Amino acid sequence: MSSSVKRTVVIGGGVIGAFSALYLAKAGRQVTIIDKADFGAACSHGNCGYVSPSHVLPLTQPSMLLRGLKGMLSRNAALRIPPRFSPGLWAWLLKFARRCNRRDMLQAAAGRHALLESGRKLYQEVIDSENLSVEWKTDGLLFVFREQREFDHFGETDRLLRTDFGVAAEPVDGATLQTMEPALKPGMAGAWHYKNDAHLRPDVLMKELCRRLTELGVDIQTFCEMKRFVGHGESATAIETSAGEMAAD
Numbered sequence: 001m002s003s004s005v006k007r008t009v010v011i012g013g014g015v016i017g018a019f020s021a022l023y024l025a026k027a028g029r030q031v032t033i034i035d036k037a038d039f040g041a042a043c044s045h046g047n048c049g050y051v052s053p054s055h056v057l058p059l060t061q062p063s064m065l066l067r068g069l070k071g072m073l074s075r076n077a078a079l080r081i082p083p084r085f086s087p088g089l090w091a092w093l094l095k096f097a098r099r100c101n102r103r104d105m106l107q108a109a110a111g112r113h114a115l116l117e118s119g120r121k122l123y124q125e126v127i128d129s130e131n132l133s134v135e136w137k138t139d140g141l142l143f144v145f146r147e148q149r150e151f152d153h154f155g156e157t158d159r160l161l162r163t164d165f166g167v168a169a170e171p172v173d174g175a176t177l178q179t180m181e182p183a184l185k186p187g188m189a190g191a192w193h194y195k196n197d198a199h200l201r202p203d204v205l206m207k208e209l210c211r212r213l214t215e216l217g218v219d220i221q222t223f224c225e226m227k228r229f230v231g232h233g234e235s236a237t238a239i240e241t242s243a244g245e246m247a248a249d
Contacts, residue, residue, distance in 0.1 A: 014044035036225035040206025054194035060099040141197035
């Protein structure tokens, strides 16, 4: 092998590690992926598969404080944190609460918006250029509401996203929604349709990435755990793994 070819070790065979390895291999590097479990498992296998530039606003919204307190007292909340004595937990919740204001929300949203828009574009580019068959659907995402007041209230969020970030949704009334998505129960108030959102099968995505990486000569080593970096000073020259030492530059 030519000494000019650089070797890179990617630690973690999830979606981030797989895409990193793909770009590195196409840039001419010799790439090895190691993962302490199986390739494409865990969260990269079991998620909703949404590529959603509509999800601009962070969780730290001004309304989240009241909703969070209600959730702590309700057994039926989607995300419930039972009240208990835990200094670490309460310190974290205090920091979270301090971020629940409009200024910090918009600051975080600006960063999220850039990442989400870039991600949506790059997914489309990679799927097309690498011919990945991942059940890619670009028919958007529906934010469905059962109560009319909740549907109307989301109109304020839509105006914010439309005005500040150029992310606009189309309102869909209950009758039209039933025709658009028959799987929903009757009686929904309506939905907001974000047409630029997309979705795919995450498990199929990881299988396709594994196939493409193998074609590009990427070495995928599963059930190989990284232990520590090996090197001199601030320069790492290898990693110690459960399968032995692995050199890399």
